[in-house]
Amino acid sequence: MASHKILLTEDEMPRQWYNILADIKMNPPLGPDGNPVSPDQLAPVFPMNLIEQEVSQERWIDIPQEVMDIYTLWRPSPLVRATRLEKALGTPARIYFKNEGVSPAGSHKPNTAVPQAYYNKEFGIKKITTETGAGQWGSALSFACAQFGLQCTVYMVRISFDQKPYRKSMMGVWGGKCIASPSTLTKAGRDALERDPNTPGSLGIAISEAVEAAVSDETGETRYSLGSVLNHVMLHQTVIGLEAKKQLEKVGEYPDIVIGCAGGGSNFAGLAFPFAQDKIxxxxxEIYPVEPAACPTLTKAPFVYDHGDVAGYTPLLPMHSLGHAFVPAPIHAGGLRYHGMAPTVSQLVDEGLMDAKSVNQLDCYEAGLIFARSEGHIPAPETTHAIAQVIKEANKAKEEGKEKVILFNWSGHGALDLGAYEKYLAGELHNFELTDAEMNEAMEIFKNYPKPEHLKSR
Amino acid sequence: MASHKILLTEDEMPRQWYNILADIKMNPPLGPDGNPVSPDQLAPVFPMNLIEQEVSQERWIDIPQEVMDIYTLWRPSPLVRATRLEKALGTPARIYFKNEGVSPAGSHKPNTAVPQAYYNKEFGIKKITTETGAGQWGSALSFACAQFGLQCTVYMVRISFDQKPYRKSMMGVWGGKCIASPSTLTKAGRDALERDPNTPGSLGIAISEAVEAAVSDETGETRYSLGSVLNHVMLHQTVIGLEAKKQLEKVGEYPDIVIGCAGGGSNFAGLAFPFAQDKIxxxxxEIYPVEPAACPTLTKAPFVYDHGDVAGYTPLLPMHSLGHAFVPAPIHAGGLRYHGMAPTVSQLVDEGLMDAKSVNQLDCYEAGLIFARSEGHIPAPETTHAIAQVIKEANKAKEEGKEKVILFNWSGHGALDLGAYEKYLAGELHNFELTDAEMNEAMEIFKNYPKPEHLKSR
Structure with a gap:
């Protein structure tokens, strides 16, 4: 019988994360004064043990036993040979995917939520604040905080809070407190409400609220947490790729192409970085981050210094960015609607070690249906971006008659996104593509910003 | 490291289902004339190969290779040691659960949907009709039909169709056609609409519509499918218990108590029957089916002959039943709101081989929260009934200082039921318990019905 799933035992799990900072050169983040940010400047926002991890150059970092113990609630995740998808496409390519949808929150997000909660707890923190757009991250952090007895407060963009009540309920099940943003609890929130009492909110405002709530807690027992973009987040996610490598070894395979969807970059980096190390x-x-044509950070936008948030609270990060004031079109893959990209991913793309791709919304839902009807499992809208690219590559392999090995990250399930599929099936969705005029307008913001260097790691 | 998950490889999967009819004595189903039903009488409703399986006395029945191949999209499912739940309860009991939530539809239902679609396809059927309440079964059958290129039409109870759009969308993703019932497509539906144009519908009407749509297709290429109650459905589900047995053997364990929630009986039977064989x-x-106090089929209702559907289209089945006209209180565990119980489960309870339990709604949600906050994964409302009983038994083991081994079926995840949790957290849910007066009134229906014999299998 052809085996669909390649499993690891819990004893075979990686015991260390892979830190790509040991193998690449990076521009430093810059503070308000234009100089590199020091760890101390970040101390009111993050616990010092995570700040140390953010700047660490150690190649391998031990995964704490307490984190391992919680990882095993769903990890190691299955590596699956998509034989029924291959058959549906009639391709000679062998397609493998890493199923990260098996986590309690249904996506890869808990891979970093758990260690972040752990390190905060270790540092004596009692409460974590964060923001969430569609709710994937807020629910993952609520789950993680429940495991460590930490309080969790999530500022959720008002329009999502109203439109996606299930994610809010999920946070509640795990004891997380979900607050519609803008709220009256912070100055940033009150200012936003004063400007427009009926504002639908934005991720930028929600970040500002969460950061303000953390740094203004006078007990010093609250910190802020971010679910993507930062180095330590990418680090934690590498458990995905390290497992996948071991699993592929078991069947004597190595990928010709590694693919993941990319918003802030974390699920992509999690799968791809251990393979990027080999490439370095x-x-x-080939390594392909795949983004929406509506938000073409890597494929159209330049490598610049930009803020991670709309309000400009964060340091300037060296990254591909559409500008922190950019508002992406309302595609349903909420997790990919981010103006920037993780500095590590941006660096690797800038120096040509990765080749970014973009796909449009309708091709993604079509790919999602092809996958669901052949392999059964229904992917999240974000994940369909990876699948759309996989199908392109599988069809190319068919044309060329090549037995390529394609590996991709099935970053999450779509059970809470079925409304978007419903709209697709009803013909109510359409494509969005950024025009050159919109692009030029967005670039205005960078006129007086410092520029990162183009570095080479090999 | 304590291992949470006990895995089987695909090669270790059971290759046969266990048929409990080989080991117990059963009263026959009766036709309209009061005589045992012949297979021919069922031929317009089900394909003959499934009818043969329904009455087979063979102890072991081969799982077809095509079914095995689709099972491996998610099977073997993990057996999980719930160490974090044990710790939260401070119990000396060792608690294991079989995670059936990993299937594409999120529950155990595909275990029978896939073979049912397969046997229909083998018999030359092109289209399958069925009914669905909350949508678990309709979505599972849509998934299975997609795998075999069969058309699938699901009559979904109107009120659920309106209130639970995600399950309908899920069917659409897999190509299933979901119709609000009552519809104008069948005589049964038109009659119902004539009686009350604003009716919220009922499972009884939906069954009538689905059966009528199957038997009235003049091409002879349509059949009807049922997701619980019948012998062949229980048979297919035994893959759960057979896997669990192998998994427990790997760690040298055997259960002292086996627990599953029971509505029509299929997820419970799937786990319990292979262990019931040992008990015979x-x-x-100990083997405990657990039902809602609001619908106490096994714990309060008698062992009688009753119809499986409200309209009385089905043969009279020997089962514990509250009467086919009984309308259960609106608890949120839709899958447990059924007036009867699988004849096989009913027989085993009647002769004392199983000991039924009932739990109330609030205890179930409390149990669901305890589970989600310790083990991470959020259970379906149905599954929380099993968990509530598990927690009772674990606490009893603690009082008695006994190291009991408890095994239960985690029948499905609650991602599409988060609205119910939200209501629980907001204090909007309450308990329902059937009063003696309601019970006596319900029993009136059986006055002139034949009575099954009390048989003994050992």
Whole structure:
């Protein structure tokens, strides 16, 4: 019988995360004064143990036993050979995917939520604040905080709070407190409400509220947490790729192409970085981050210094960015609607070690249906971006008659996104593509910003 | 490291289902004339290969290779040691659960949907009709039909169709056609609409519509499918218990108590029957089907002959029943709101081989929260009934200082039931318990019905 799933035992799980900072050169983040940010400047926002991890150059970092113990609630995740998808496409390619949808929150997000909660707890923190758009991250952090007895407060963008009540309920099940943003609890929130009492909110405002709530807690027992973009987040996610490598070894395979969807970059980096290390060391393979055509950070936007948030609270990060004032079109893959991209991913793309792709919304839902009807499991809208690219590559392999090995990250399930599929099936969705005029307008913001260097890691 | 998950490889999967009809004595189903029903009488409703399976006395029945191949999209499912739940309860009991929430539809239902679609396809059927209440079964059958290129039409109870759009969308993703019932497509539906144009519908009407749509298709290429109650459905589900047995053997364990929630009986039977076989053969263990106090089929209602549907289209089945006209209180565990119980489960309870329990709604949600906050994964409302009983038994083991081994079926995840949790957290849910007066009134229906014999299998 053809085996669909390649499993690891819990004893075979990686015991260390892979830190790509040991293998690449990076521009430093810059503070308000234009100089590199020091760890101390970040101390009111994050616990010092996570700040140390953010700047660490150690190649391998031990996964704490307490984190391992919680990881095993769903990890190691299955690596699956998508034989029924291959058959549906009639491709000679062998397609493998890492199923991160098996986590309690249904996506890869708990891979970093759990260690972040752990390190906060270790540092003596009692409460964590964060923001969430569609709710994936807020629910993952609520789950993680429940495991460590930490309080969790999530500022959720008002329009999502109203339109996606299930994610809010999920946070509640795990004891998380979900607050519609803008709220009256913070100055940032009150200012936003004064400007427009009926505002639908934005991720930018929600970040400002969450950061303000953390740094203004006078007990010093509250910190802020971010679910993507930062180095330590990418680090934690590498458990995905490290497991996948071991699983592929078991069946004597190595990927020709590694694919993941990319919003802030974390699920993509999690799968791809352990393979990127091989590429830095001379191995031949293709690595494709895939983003929406509506938010083409890597494929259209330049490598610049920009803020991670709309309000400009964060340091300037060296990254591909559409500008922190950019508002992406309302595609349903909420997790990919981010103006920037993780500095590590941006660096690797800038120096040509990865080749970014973009896909449009309708092709993504079509790909999602092809997948669901062949492999059964229904992917999240974000994940369909990876699948759309996989199908392109599988069809190319068919045309060329090549037995390529394609590996991709099935970053999450779509059970809470079925409304978007419903709209697609009813013909109510359409494509969005950024025009050159919109792009030029967005770029205005960078006129007086410092520019990062183009570095080479190999 | 304590291992949470006990895994089987795909090669270790059971290759046969266990048929409990080989080991117990059963009263026959009766036709309209009061005589045992012949297979021919069922031929317009089900394909003959499934009818043969329904009455087979073979102890072991081969699982077809095509079914195995689709099972491996999610099977073997993990057996999980709930160490974090044990710790939260401070119990010396060792608690194991079989995670059936990993299937594409999120529950155990595909275990029978896939073989039912397969046997229909083999028999030359092109289209399957069925009914669905909350939508679990309709979505599972849509998934299965997509795998075999069969058309699937699901009559969904109007009120659920309106209130639970996500399950309908899920069917659409897999190509299933979901119709609000009552519809104008069948005589049964038109009659119902004539009686009350604003009716919220009922499972009884939906069954009538689905059966009528199957038997009235003049091409002869349509059949009807049922997701619980019948012998062949229980048979297919035994893959759960057979896997669990192998998994427990790997860690040298055997359960003292086996627990599953029971509505029509299929997820419970799937886990319990392979262990019930051992008990029939003299092994000591407890087996508890758990039902809602609002619908106490096994714990309060008698063992009678009753119809499986409200309209009385089905043969009279020997089962515990509250009467086919009984309308259960609106608890949120839609899958447990059924007036009867699988004849096989009913027989085993009647002769004392299983000991039924009932739990109330609020205890169930409390149990669901305890589970979600310790083990992470959020259970379906149906599944929380099993968990509530598990927690009772674990606390009892603690009082008695006994190291009991408890095994239960985690029948499905609650991602599409988060609205019910939200209501629980907001204090909007309450308990329902059937009063003696309501019970007596319900029993009136059986006055002139034939009575099954009390048989003994050992």
């Amino acid at each position: 060391n001379g191995k031949q393979l | 053969n003299g092994k000591q263990l």
